[in-house]
Amino acid sequence: MDKELKREALRQYIRFFRVWFVAAGLFAAVGIGLAVSRNVRPRGNEGAPAERVYDYADVLTDGEEEKLRNQIEKAQKRLRMDIVIVTFRESVEGADVLGSRVMKEYELPYTRWEDNMQALADDFWDRNGYGYNRSYEGDGILLLHNWYPGQNGEHLSTSGKAMKKLADIDRLDEILYQVDNYYAADPCRAYSEFIKEAERQLGRTPIPWFIVVVVPVLIAVVFASSCQSQNSEKYAVSPKAYITDGKPVINGQTDAFLHKHVSSRHIQRDSGGGSSRGGSSGGGSHRSSSGASHGGTSHRH
Amino acid sequence: MIFKCKNCGGNTVYSPERHGMYCPFCDSEGSEERTDESLGSITVCPNCGGELKVEEHTSATKCPSCDCYLILNERVEGEYAPRFIIPFQLGRETCKLSLREKFKKCRFAPVDFLSEARLNEMEGVYVPFWFFDYDTHWDFQAEGTKVRSWTSGDTAYTETSTYDVRRDMDIPFRKIPVDASEKMPDHVMDLMEPYQYQQMEDFDPRYMSGFYAEKYNMPAQTVEERAKKKMTDDAENILQGTYSGQYNSVKVIKKNLNLYNSSCGYGMLPVWKYFYQYGGQTYPFYVNGQTGKIVGNAPISKKKVWAYAGTVWACLTLILVMIQMIGRML
Numbered sequence: 121m122d123k124e125l126k127r128e129a130l131r132q133y134i135r136f137f138r139v140w141f142v143a144a145g146l147f148a149a150v151g152i153g154l155a156v157s158r159n160v161r162p163r164g165n166e167g168a169p170a171e172r173v174y175d176y177a178d179v180l181t182d183g184e185e186e187k188l189r190n191q192i193e194k195a196q197k198r199l200r201m202d203i204v205i206v207t208f209r210e211s212v213e214g215a216d217v218l219g220s221r222v223m224k225e226y227e228l229p230y231t232r233w234e235d236n237m238q239a240l241a242d243d244f245w246d247r248n249g250y251g252y253n254r255s256y257e258g259d260g261i262l263l264l265h266n267w268y269p270g271q272n273g274e275h276l277s278t279s280g281k282a283m284k285k286l287a288d289i290d291r292l293d294e295i296l297y298q299v300d301n302y303y304a305a306d307p308c309r310a311y312s313e314f315i316k317e318a319e320r321q322l323g324r325t326p327i328p329w330f331i332v333v334v335v336p337v338l339i340a341v342v343f344a345s346s347c348q349s350q351n352s353e354k355y356a357v358s359p360k361a362y363i364t365d366g367k368p369v370i371n372g373q374t375d376a377f378l379h380k381h382v383s384s385r386h387i388q389r390d391s392g393g394g395s396s397r398g399g400s401s402g403g404g405s406h407r408s409s410s411g412a413s414h415g416g417t418s419h420r421h
Numbered sequence: 422m423i424f425k426c427k428n429c430g431g432n433t434v435y436s437p438e439r440h441g442m443y444c445p446f447c448d449s450e451g452s453e454e455r456t457d458e459s460l461g462s463i464t465v466c467p468n469c470g471g472e473l474k475v476e477e478h479t480s481a482t483k484c485p486s487c488d489c490y491l492i493l494n495e496r497v498e499g500e501y502a503p504r505f506i507i508p509f510q511l512g513r514e515t516c517k518l519s520l521r522e523k524f525k526k527c528r529f530a531p532v533d534f535l536s537e538a539r540l541n542e543m544e545g546v547y548v549p550f551w552f553f554d555y556d557t558h559w560d561f562q563a564e565g566t567k568v569r570s571w572t573s574g575d576t577a578y579t580e581t582s583t584y585d586v587r588r589d590m591d592i593p594f595r596k597i598p599v600d601a602s603e604k605m606p607d608h609v610m611d612l613m614e615p616y617q618y619q620q621m622e623d624f625d626p627r628y629m630s631g632f633y634a635e636k637y638n639m640p641a642q643t644v645e646e647r648a649k650k651k652m653t654d655d656a657e658n659i660l661q662g663t664y665s666g667q668y669n670s671v672k673v674i675k676k677n678l679n680l681y682n683s684s685c686g687y688g689m690l691p692v693w694k695y696f697y698q699y700g701g702q703t704y705p706f707y708v709n710g711q712t713g714k715i716v717g718n719a720p721i722s723k724k725k726v727w728a729y730a731g732t733v734w735a736c737l738t739l740i741l742v743m744i745q746m747i748g749r750m751l
Contacts, residue, residue: 125532125533125536126532128532129532129725132528132532133728133729133732136528136729137729137732137736140732140733140736141736143736143740144735144736144739144740147739147740147743147744147747148739148743150743150747151742151743151746151747154746154747154750154751155746155750158750323749324749325745325746325748325749326744326745326748326749327741327744327745327748329745331741332738332741332742332745333738335737335741336733336734336735336737336738336741337734339733339734339737340730340731340733340734340737341730343729343730343733344726344729344730344733347526347527347528347529347726347729348529348721348726350527350718350719352716352718353612353714353715353716354612355611355612355614356615357614357615358615359654359655359656359658359659359662360655360659361614361615361655362594362595362596362597362651362652362655363592363593363594363595363655363659364593364594364595368559368590368591368592368659369590369591369592369593370588370589370590370663371589371590371591372587372588372589372590373587373588373589373590373663374585374586374587375565375584375585375586375664375667376584376585376587377582377583377584378564378583378584378585379582379583380580380581380582380583381580381581381582381583382578382579382580382581383578383579383581384576384577384578384579385576385577385578385579386575386576386577387572387575387576387577389575
């Protein structure tokens, strides 16, 4: 008897949760399947250069470069995206562009600093064929930092999945602020913080973790309490239930009008005012000279 | 008295489904024969001589030795003779079904709460009731006001109209039921209402065969207060129904409920009783044997609550964590 009850309890339990179990199983299968296939799948773009830190401006010591390379390697493995840092010290704006090597080499057509920085960053990525999974439009980010006096500033170029994940200008800014904050005092620290922040922004999960912790607890509590409530029967006898023929015998019912009284009051009216709010707009994606799609933003100091 | 089958000698019982006497041993209908033999004491079964557990007010019971349904003559006759009875309309099987239907959403009830074995312990009981008749009359006068407001330009107007409200009506109440059993909780018996009096019949002991019953054990005077309370509440509701919604406010000038005639009668109403024991506690369920209305709250198994809520939590957490993982990878 006891055993039979236990079996019945289990049967009810499974029947009640079958949809839940199927859903959870599906998600688990997809998640684990993806994770496994991701770890098994090799890096798609073997043709890209191994170098990740190009210190043309020579602001880093060899040791610092090595440290950043190691940090990038770890981040790349985790994110499965390429991270490239390029520093240089050349003019891309104004009259002194005539002597600039990069302007010629990369055939930068613009006059504004921002435009040329963007074109240069995108072209550097495209020409070298960076991208984790595939060359050119593959996944990854490139930081281009110009140390030319009076033109100091950086551009962050994104590509592939990184472009989608960093479509929000605030996130791009958040990453570049790390460079802004530290470059003057300690360039190595600036780039190191940049990698960390990029890792954080690119590794973001779709739902904040506290929701993952709190929501299931809340729903479980609501579920537990909702299934416990039972609507108790109420006294539901019509007041006419015990009357002969179901209705009273009305001998007299009058509603006679006696008098009325009207009062009036003046209404004070205020004239209201309005307010207006300004808006802001973010950045979108663009195409580089080679036709690849990139995202990104610049910060000039 | 015992009702026995003319054909096989078995104990015939009243069957709600067949609306008549029925012999469960030989399937005969209407073959009952009343026997009034007695072995001198009401604690001895006249059928088998076994010992009966008869409580002070029991008027119908079942012999634990021979499973024979007995009706105690001296407790259904003379001063204890009921005038009316509503025979059971709901058989045991129908009653089980409606209990299962009502509590099927109670996921946290213990597993055996509605099991066949437990539900078979259900007992059909005829509960003694007093039925009160009252002839009443309302004499009511009040001042009702209606308020109307509107705005015109920069001026708000309020118009207050006053009316003279008078009501003169007779309300004849018939058969307000109040249970006459000390054992039955009053509020539960109130919740059993309403009963459909169209199916009320003159008392016949045959209807009792197959069920348990009590004679009245609270005199009419003792319970009349409850009937009067129901009567005044109903009268008040009816009166208010004639003017409520029409006025913004009503100021009573005169309000008299006169009772000019009253009487009472004794009768039996059918109730199914299911006492479920769980965790050292008794959970009582009462089912109206005529309409199937159920009163009672299902017990809750803490273990089940934890298991179910825990599973909900685990499944949701798993799904969300997977969404996080998938979102990060894509």
